[in-house]
Amino acid sequence: MDRVRKTADNISKIVPYDPKYLPADAFLSANENPNDVPDDIRAEISAEIDKVQFNRYPDPLANELREMIADANGIDRECVLVGNGGDELLFDTALAWGGPGRIFLNFPPTFSVYAANANLTNTDVLNIERVPENDFAIDEERVLDICASDKAAFDFSILASPNNPTGLISPEGFIDRFLQATDALIMVDEAYYEFSGQSVRCLLSANENLAILRTFSKAFSLAGVRIGYIMASEEVIREYIKVRQPYSVDAVSQAIARVVFAHRDYFLAGTKRMIAERGRMLEAMRRMEGIKAFPSDANWILFRIDDAHRCWEYLYSKGILVRDFSSSRSLEDCLRVSIGTRGQNDAFLEALQAFLCSR
Numbered sequence: 001m002d003r004v005r006k007t008a009d010n011i012s013k014i015v016p017y018d019p020k021y022l023p024a025d026a027f028l029s030a031n032e033n034p035n036d037v038p039d040d041i042r043a044e045i046s047a048e049i050d051k052v053q054f055n056r057y058p059d060p061l062a063n064e065l066r067e068m069i070a071d072a073n074g075i076d077r078e079c080v081l082v083g084n085g086g087d088e089l090l091f092d093t094a095l096a097w098g099g100p101g102r103i104f105l106n107f108p109p110t111f112s113v114y115a116a117n118a119n120l121t122n123t124d125v126l127n128i129e130r131v132p133e134n135d136f137a138i139d140e141e142r143v144l145d146i147c148a149s150d151k152a153a154f155d156f157s158i159l160a161s162p163n164n165p166t167g168l169i170s171p172e173g174f175i176d177r178f179l180q181a182t183d184a185l186i187m188v189d190e191a192y193y194e195f196s197g198q199s200v201r202c203l204l205s206a207n208e209n210l211a212i213l214r215t216f217s218k219a220f221s222l223a224g225v226r227i228g229y230i231m232a233s234e235e236v237i238r239e240y241i242k243v244r245q246p247y248s249v250d251a252v253s254q255a256i257a258r259v260v261f262a263h264r265d266y267f268l269a270g271t272k273r274m275i276a277e278r279g280r281m282l283e284a285m286r287r288m289e290g291i292k293a294f295p296s297d298a299n300w301i302l303f304r305i306d307d308a309h310r311c312w313e314y315l316y317s318k319g320i321l322v323r324d325f326s327s328s329r330s331l332e333d334c335l336r337v338s339i340g341t342r343g344q345n346d347a348f349l350e351a352l353q354a355f356l357c358s359r
């Protein structure tokens with residue numbers, strides 16, 4: 001660029017986020033739900049969208065949806081905030097709790113969006129690496145030591161549970177001690193909580209510094225619609241409302257999410273089937289020679305294999321797109337496969353076995 005002034009240093013050096021989206025028969029790369037919203041629920045959605053006034057601004061706080069989420073979780077409406085996907089709320093977290101001179105505590109390898117948002121907002125990052133030998137668990141004692149020795153070591157932290165892309169949840173007992181050990185904001189990202197069946201929701205009432213993130217993109221089949229939410233204390237939600245874009249959640253998305261949430265039992269039944277598929281996949285992969293498959297509480301399996309990038313290419317040549325982490329730090333030789341439909345999972349297992357035999 002020479003006829004336009006440069007962006008700020010922290011922006012100009014950023015490489016734009018690339019979801020590595022490629023055409024394929026089986027998309028097993030983005031942890032989406034392999035099943036779209038069924039026809040009868042779509043019909044209800046269409047009826048709700050018909051009622052939307054397109055010329056009017058949406059309800060900024062999506063109060064109807066907010067109320068449904070609050071009721072389902074046994075908390076007040078003021079303790080819920082809906083966002084344009086979980087990603088918007090992650091960005092708002094960095095906007096509100098980060099900034100120049102402030103510090104974000106991160107647990108890599110984890111969701112890359114966290115560190116990217118810190119960079120965008122000029123927030124310093126303190127990394128505590130997860131332990132590969134322990135299925136990428138967090139080094140709990142180290143975290144608690146840091147909290148005990150320096151109250152100002154960090155201003156906020158985000159802990160994915162289950163952790164993407166490694167797979168396991170963090171134990172509730174540790175999260176409880178972590179919350180008690182600091183007054184920094186701790187966000188627990190439960191984007192995949194419907195697949196783990198474990199939530200730290202019960203820690204909300206005793207911990208004003210806890211925020212829980214959820215999304216409609218995974219279990220609820222709405223990755224294309226962009227709805228996520230936070231549950232936290234009223235005081236924390238008020239800080240989020242200060243930094244958010246007032247109309248980020250459009251009226252059509254609000255209507256779609258209300259119908260889907262009202263039918264959540266239907267989607268949770270689908271989740272159960274995916275959990276069973278996860279068990280079947282893990283078992284099959286563990287029987288294969290030359291693969292280390294990591295345990296998972298989510299809707300994907302991370303695995304280590306020699307020649308991982310060649311394996312990725314081979315799978316792609318068979319129409320199967322998985323996520324290649326083999327050039328990411330601490331994830332050398334690792335690929336991540338999302339749980340798909342039974343047919344897609346079988347195609348993946350067959351192709352993986354064929355790759356192993358071809359070597």
Ligand SMILES: *Cc1c(COP(=O)(O)O)cnc(C)c1O
Pocket residue numbers: 031084085086087088111160164189191214215216217223226227228
């Ligand atoms: C998918 C995901 C989210 C949220 O995604 P949205 O589509 O923006 O709601 C948040 N955290 C993690 C770890 C995810 O994998």
